[in-house]
Amino acid sequence: MDVVPLKIMISGAPASGKGTQCEFIKSKYELVHIAAGDLLRAEIASGSENGKRAKEYMEKGELVPDEIVVMMVKDRLIQKDVQENGWLLDGYPRSVSQATALEELHIRPDLFILLDVSEEILVERVVGRRLDPVTGKIYHLKYSPPENEEIAARLTQRFDDTEEKVKLRLVTYHKNLESVLSIYNDVIVKVDGSLPKEEVFERIDAILSALCQKKLKTDSTS
Numbered sequence: 001m002d003v004v005p006l007k008i009m010i011s012g013a014p015a016s017g018k019g020t021q022c023e024f025i026k027s028k029y030e031l032v033h034i035a036a037g038d039l040l041r042a043e044i045a046s047g048s049e050n051g052k053r054a055k056e057y058m059e060k061g062e063l064v065p066d067e068i069v070v071m072m073v074k075d076r077l078i079q080k081d082v083q084e085n086g087w088l089l090d091g092y093p094r095s096v097s098q099a100t101a102l103e104e105l106h107i108r109p110d111l112f113i114l115l116d117v118s119e120e121i122l123v124e125r126v127v128g129r130r131l132d133p134v135t136g137k138i139y140h141l142k143y144s145p146p147e148n149e150e151i152a153a154r155l156t157q158r159f160d161d162t163e164e165k166v167k168l169r170l171v172t173y174h175k176n177l178e179s180v181l182s183i184y185n186d187v188i189v190k191v192d193g194s195l196p197k198e199e200v201f202e203r204i205d206a207i208l209s210a211l212c213q214k215k216l217k218t219d220s221t222s
């Protein structure tokens with residue numbers, strides 16, 4: 001299949017599987033994955049002032065202020081590799097002001113994927129999530145256990161991955177959801193994210209393949 005530079009946003013509640021699906025999507029469609037949460041965690045790890053401020057908000061499950069996040073994502077979106085290969089924006093925009101900042105730059109997605117997962121499942125996923133600091137791979141103690149003892153021994157947990165904190169993150173998510181969706185009404189597709197991860201990807205893959213075909217057809221007739 002020809003690879004077309006798609007512009008995709010993926011959204012959903014905390015632990016709905018955005019990062020997991022992005023791994024599948026980027027390996028097949030070769031898009032540049034830009035995850036707002038990962039950019040923020042890298043800023044925290046750098047020890048910068050912005051990183052210190054961001055952590056205060058993340059610990060409370062609140063959105064990090066726009067003056068830190070908007071520039072961070074915008075700077076990444078205008079890089080050459082993103083322009084050439086297309087982008088996969090994960091966890092951004094999460095508020096009307098962030099969406100409006102993109103609109104002002106004429107940055108709109110071909111598709112806005114919304115992963116739909118019930119709250120009960122989300123809490124179980126958050127509590128069991130582990131990360132491999134060496135490879136960056138996401139695991140789950142029950143659903144995606146580590147391949148061997150060596151990996152199991154080095155897995156870490158995110159500072160905001162507790163039941164108490166995920167409930168705060170969920171409140172923030174629901175407060176902003178409808179207003180963000182209203183901006184992307186014409187390109188939203190809802191996918192059942194409660195299925196096993198491979199089945200979720202099968203559904204997303206079918207949608208993205210159809211989108212690629214449509215884009216190729218449009219390009220060849222224009």
Ligand code: AP5
Nearest residue numbers: 014015016017018019020036037058064091125129140197
């Ligand atoms: P962020 O890092 O984006 O966190 P989030 O939105 O809460 O999402 P997660 O990363 O927790 O989950 P995910 O959907 O990627 O799930 P995953 O694939 O890992 O944001 C963190 C914080 O940063 C925010 O609270 C906020 O403070 C700040 N922030 C971020 N963006 C911002 C913005 N735009 N503006 C302002 N502030 C911002 O999966 C979860 C677990 O489930 C894993 O263990 C995985 O293995 C497992 N799993 C995944 N899919 C399945 C499946 N289908 N079946 C079974 N298990 C599965």
